[in-house]
Amino acid sequence: MRIGYIAEKQLYVWEDGKTTALSSIRYQNYLATMQSIHDAKSWKTSGTGAMFTGAVDNAPVDPARIHMGLHGLVPDPAGMLYAVELDEVGGLYRRDLDPAAKAEGHVLTRQNLHFGGMDRRGQQLAMCIGSDPMMLHLSILDLDDNEETDITDGDTTECHPSWSPDGSRILCSSAGYARSDSGGIVKLGPYEILAYAPAAGSLDTLCSNPAYDYLVPREAPDGALYCIRQPYDDGEKHDNLLKDIVLFPVRIVKAIGGLLNYFSMRYGGEP
Template sequence: GGKLHLKLGDHPVRTIDSQFGQQVQERTLQSQRRNAWKDKNPMAGLIPAAFLQQMEALGEAKLPIAIRSVSSSSPGQLLYTLAVGDVTGVFTLDASLEKEQRLFHHSDFAVQHLHVHPQQNEFACTVLHKDSSANIAVMSIDGARPKEITAGDSIDLAPQWVPGSTKALVFQSAGIARNQEGFLVEQSPFTIEKLDFQTGEMTTLATDPNYDLLAPKMTTDGSLYYIRRPYQTRQHRVHVLSILKDIILMPLRLVRAIYEWLNAFTQSYTGKPLLKSGQPQVQAKQNLLIWGNVINTTAEAEKNRRFGDQDSPALVPRSWQLVCERPQGEVQIIGEGVISYDVDIEGNVVYTNGTAIYATQPGGVPKRLLRDRPIEQVVIVAAPD
């Protein structure tokens, strides 16, 4: 979404809207209104007035605002990427003053997965290209644009600086295959790679042919954290059971489509829905793109409601596990149904399942901090002095 939710210490959660995003939305709406068709709509008198207003409102739809990535910078400072339509920019925010400053914006490529270096005035990020490839890049906070440091036909995502004196990054990487027209048709499982800036060497830290290993982070003791989810190919596989299911459900889906149309028509004339208040409403399906997978979050929430907190079920399958791999080889599962997480240098972890944020200390039990929906990313922020 286009909002930041910020919690500093014991203070209540604050919601922050992007001033730049709102300004772009307003300028776009003003331009649409100046160039709008001035004559009477030819459908006037033929359809209900409420329908006509809805049709005219479509032409004034606001540009979507999406905050794609957030990283903690200096104490009380945030760095984040903001997408407004086809334009992506990188911004800084002073959490105490709620003052937003734009570093740069571009429409030729998108930037995600920011991570600010703890000692140096630069950040690492992902540069997403229109040919479906993605590279790791670095940029000075006062620089002009990111400089790509990986290349090739691959998807390199989610870079994180490795704590310590040696300058190094960990990130997830997957090779891709294309058809004769150059379109991406398949990709390999995501592995975890480490890039040493001093030697230029690339080392594979973790790999599993059955799993995607996502969003790697390392702590000072050498522990490696990541989200592990079952690997799925991009190829669409049609199963006989799926075909039979679609055939069986076809009449029900047709009836529902007719009902939805009649319900909208009735509301336009009477202002009242077909269903009376108090009767159960059909919940609309909500799909979200999470780590490259389209997830029916409504269905997943219903599946997961019987696990854990009833009022904050995970929006992704419980097989999406937050894993900690110790230097001695011990593997610990910290959470299930995890979308995003962060860990500080002492091993304190916060993570979200999409509807709540949890915090846990090394060896401790997860504690729920707050509940909201949907939550796409969590970041630990150092409070200002």
């Protein structure tokens, strides 16, 4: 059995009890390019002129200053297909399983492309992608011709896409945004489970409850639906109504006492 996974911004393959770490060649090349650009401008930060102005900078490019994220990994005849985001560019790449490999295949690259997971069935890749990391939408990429088909849109965000065992539908988690009167986003609603059937072009809701988030949906061969269900948290502080009722008389007395104390200090000079 062979298992590929991502941990701490690193690709890994586990097979027969052995774990092998694989670097993202795209990331390594990007880091080398940034270092080359830095070195090309080194005349500005080296020499007596830079020492005089205090602009000396001989340090190499700090990888921590580069935004790098791995957000998807699926099997591929070449080894694996993975999604990577580097600063303002996102893309899909094919990587073989040789740790010493120096090159990898390019599938897709786009400015401001963000990923929320993906799942593959044959040459059809289900992805949750978008130009805004807060609004990722379900899309299908045909790996034969790189043609994309957008499935969802609007003030929602989708994640965790997965094909059903028979390939008849794609499951994903989806949540909608609430906006203020001025148009700004104020809240993300609870995640529900959607099912898209490519043959019929239909999109249906399978699970929805305002009290819960439904995440990482998977369909078993027998049709059973599995997911992670967790209490929905809207990020707002909810006071305990019973506690408020019990403490209401106490708060009234404190308010009256505070008011009397104010007048006593203002007009009598004593508390």
